[in-house]
Amino acid sequence: MHPTTTPPTIETTLGAASPGATVPALIQHAYGNAEVVRPGERVVPALGPNDVAVAVHAAAIDRGTWHLMTGTPTMVRPAIGLRRPRNPIPGRDLAGVVLDVGTDVTGLRPGDRVHGTANGSLTTVAVTTADRLAPVPDGLGFVQAAAMPVSGVTALGAVEHAHVAAGQRVLVTGASGGVGTFAVQLAVGAGAEVTASCRGAAAERMTALGAAHVVDRTTTDPFVTPDAYDVVIDIAGRPSVGRLRHALRRGGTAMIVGGEGGSALVGGMTRQLRAVAISPFVPERLTMLVARERGSDLARLDQLLVDGTVTPVIDSTFGLDEFASAMARLTSGDVIGKVVIEVRPG
Numbered sequence: 001m002h003p004t005t006t007p008p009t010i011e012t013t014l015g016a017a018s019p020g021a022t023v024p025a026l027i028q029h030a031y032g033n034a035e036v037v038r039p040g041e042r043v044v045p046a047l048g049p050n051d052v053a054v055a056v057h058a059a060a061i062d063r064g065t066w067h068l069m070t071g072t073p074t075m076v077r078p079a080i081g082l083r084r085p086r087n088p089i090p091g092r093d094l095a096g097v098v099l100d101v102g103t104d105v106t107g108l109r110p111g112d113r114v115h116g117t118a119n120g121s122l123t124t125v126a127v128t129t130a131d132r133l134a135p136v137p138d139g140l141g142f143v144q145a146a147a148m149p150v151s152g153v154t155a156l157g158a159v160e161h162a163h164v165a166a167g168q169r170v171l172v173t174g175a176s177g178g179v180g181t182f183a184v185q186l187a188v189g190a191g192a193e194v195t196a197s198c199r200g201a202a203a204e205r206m207t208a209l210g211a212a213h214v215v216d217r218t219t220t221d222p223f224v225t226p227d228a229y230d231v232v233i234d235i236a237g238r239p240s241v242g243r244l245r246h247a248l249r250r251g252g253t254a255m256i257v258g259g260e261g262g263s264a265l266v267g268g269m270t271r272q273l274r275a276v277a278i279s280p281f282v283p284e285r286l287t288m289l290v291a292r293e294r295g296s297d298l299a300r301l302d303q304l305l306v307d308g309t310v311t312p313v314i315d316s317t318f319g320l321d322e323f324a325s326a327m328a329r330l331t332s333g334d335v336i337g338k339v340v341i342e343v344r345p346g
């Protein structure tokens with residue numbers, strides 16, 4: 001599970017950060033399964049005034065990485081490239097060390113440990129904007145730091161926008177996944193009585209994260225409950241809007257985060273849009289999340305890590321030359337937490 005190639009030293013990476021330098025990267029020139037992603041090189045671009053070049057140590061992958069790799073659902077292609085990805089470097093989450101900053105960047109300087117997102121993180125030198133980064137909390141390793149940005153900030157947005165509060169009964173579906181493991185901890189941290197819906201094999205881990213109850217979704221319908229929920233954070237399974245409402249008390253909130261599958265053209269989006277459209281006409285609040293990748297939100301999540309409310313759950317780590325295995329693991333159905341690629345191990 002670790003790279004066989006020798007990673008570049010910090011000195012060679014610092015030199016390679018210069019605009020025009022060529023550095024290793026994973027590259028995809030077509031949509032498809034993991035075999036379209038191949039080892040290659042990228043040229044480090046000149047930094048814009050708000051840009052930051054980062055020596056990437058670790059980069060997590062998630063369902064979004066898979067969607068961008070496969071170009072699905074196809075309705076997203078006008079935005080990401082009609083026939084092939086406009087951005088050929090996969091990956092968004094990263095953690096590493098600042099190599100260089102643009103002229104208008106004030107809060108960061110070379111040598112700082114940062115995490116956040118980039119449009120293409122599976123490379124030894126990623127370039128992103130300062131507002132997508134936050135300092136890595138003291139003592140946190142790069143693997144854990146890389147696991148936090150996309151999934152953790154999504155979960156934070158879901159719990160906050162659902163207005164989860166102390167004493168509420170909260171159901172989290174997809175609780176064992178990248179987003180779910182953060183959502184369970186954040187809802188518990190807010191003082192809620194959390195029910196985690198997941199496969200039976202993940203039950204023990206959910207209890208360890210603070211879930212008061214666990215529903216094995218493979219044997220029990222999580223939406224049929226004698227005591228209605230105040231909030232459902234719906235991350236996986238694509239239950240119908242009717243089933244979500246059935247699980248809620250009058251006035252309760254359904255926060256739809258995601259769910260795989262659906263049509264090739266729009267994926268699961270019709271469900272979200274339907275929920276939002278009917279929400280004004282029903283007693284429950286039906287809403288959806290569109291997560292933003294903001295360093296300021298990540299910094300707030302970091303504070304919750306520092307005070308012990310959340311800790312990233314790492315499912316497995318792979319080397320940069322093991323992308324196909326990492327993607328196979330991500331989509332295996334056996335993951336608990338995050339899959340992380342160590343770009344520069346150690």
Ligand SMILES: NC(=O)c1ccc[n+]([C@@H]2O[C@H](COP(=O)([O-])OP(=O)(O)OC[C@H]3O[C@@H](n4cnc5c(N)ncnc54)[C@H](OP(=O)(O)O)[C@@H]3O)[C@@H](O)[C@H]2O)c1
Binds near residue numbers: 063176178259289333
């Ligand atoms: N709205 C946004 O801005 C936003 C941002 C990020 C992600 N998302 C979306 O959120 C969803 C979850 O992302 P993720 O990274 O957490 O994915 P993930 O790591 O793959 O986790 C999803 C979990 O769902 C469970 N699951 C799988 N199939 C299921 C089914 N048929 N019914 C019920 N549960 C099932 C699995 O756990 P068990 O088998 O243990 O149940 C799995 O661990 C994705 O659809 C993603 O695209 C949305």
